[in-house]
Amino acid sequence: MMNAMTHAKSLTREVILDIQGATKHFGGLVAVNDVSFKVDKGHVFGLIGPNGAGKSTLFNLVTGVLAPSAGEIGFADRSMLKAPLHRRSALGMARTFQIVRVFPGLTVLENVMMGFHHQLIDGILPSLLRAVQVMRTERALREKGRELLAFVGLAERADELVEHLPHGQLRLLEIARALASEPHLLLLDEPAAGLNDGETRHLGALIAKLNQQNALTILLVEHNIDFMMGLCDRIAVLDHGCKIAEGTPCEIQADEKVIEAYLGRGASHAQG
Ligand SMILES: Nc1ncnc2c1ncn2[C@@H]1O[C@H](COP(=O)(O)OP(=O)(O)OP(=O)(O)O)[C@@H](O)[C@H]1O
Numbered sequence: 001m002m003n004a005m006t007h008a009k010s011l012t013r014e015v016i017l018d019i020q021g022a023t024k025h026f027g028g029l030v031a032v033n034d035v036s037f038k039v040d041k042g043h044v045f046g047l048i049g050p051n052g053a054g055k056s057t058l059f060n061l062v063t064g065v066l067a068p069s070a071g072e073i074g075f076a077d078r079s080m081l082k083a084p085l086h087r088r089s090a091l092g093m094a095r096t097f098q099i100v101r102v103f104p105g106l107t108v109l110e111n112v113m114m115g116f117h118h119q120l121i122d123g124i125l126p127s128l129l130r131a132v133q134v135m136r137t138e139r140a141l142r143e144k145g146r147e148l149l150a151f152v153g154l155a156e157r158a159d160e161l162v163e164h165l166p167h168g169q170l171r172l173l174e175i176a177r178a179l180a181s182e183p184h185l186l187l188l189d190e191p192a193a194g195l196n197d198g199e200t201r202h203l204g205a206l207i208a209k210l211n212q213q214n215a216l217t218i219l220l221v222e223h224n225i226d227f228m229m230g231l232c233d234r235i236a237v238l239d240h241g242c243k244i245a246e247g248t249p250c251e252i253q254a255d256e257k258v259i260e261a262y263l264g265r266g267a268s269h270a271q272g
């Protein structure tokens, strides 16, 4: 995944994620209401909207944590409606969570290695040969885990217990773990939440590098508008479950509906 690949975003258009009429009801509440958009391969696509707009629910529909009440989710030209979580992961989706999730009691490196799970040989060992094979695989995965930690800037913390990491570094660890599965689509739910200015800049540079060097497609939810403006190729805006706008960052910033629903609320907006 570290091949220095550059790509011309505007020359080719290939849709990797195709959301059509996605709807999710929770009892009487319509959390996601008939939302459609397409994400092009190699793009950073942003999702913004006030608290409770339905952003995380939409992530859960895409990744398969929740089934939509209606609509279609297409990924890499396949319908995902019947694909369980692990199938979507095997096809190349990986995500991080709005609230950091790590495995306590394990080291930072071991936490990253949890992201390799579908590559690990499992089951009972039938022979010594198999045991040697497992050890080799494990050694290779450890090395790869260290590479990923170096990539996000956590190399020197690899052997510490995950409990010792401050919040900002846990966010980076989650990204390293998501990258372990070598995804084609990386979904980041508020990766900058709780980060200070320096950490946010580092994260922004990291996301840009992942996108540019590895042509990784990224779907990004974030409240920090400045952060989004510099990173995203396109942005969709949700409000009360509905998509109220979609366009380039410049178009979004100038959109009356967006200013009314979201940007106008300005600095008072809470981090969810
Ligand atoms: N599992 C659930 N059961 C019932 N209601 C839910 C559930 N998950 C989300 N909701 C509701 O759906 C709406 C959308 O929530 P969601 O978490 O998707 O918003 P969000 O845009 O991610 O907000 P935030 O910016 O605060 O993270 C909210 O009104 C929320 O309370």
Ligand SMILES: [Mg+2]
Binding pocket: 055, 056, 057, 098, 272
């Ligand atoms: Mg959310």
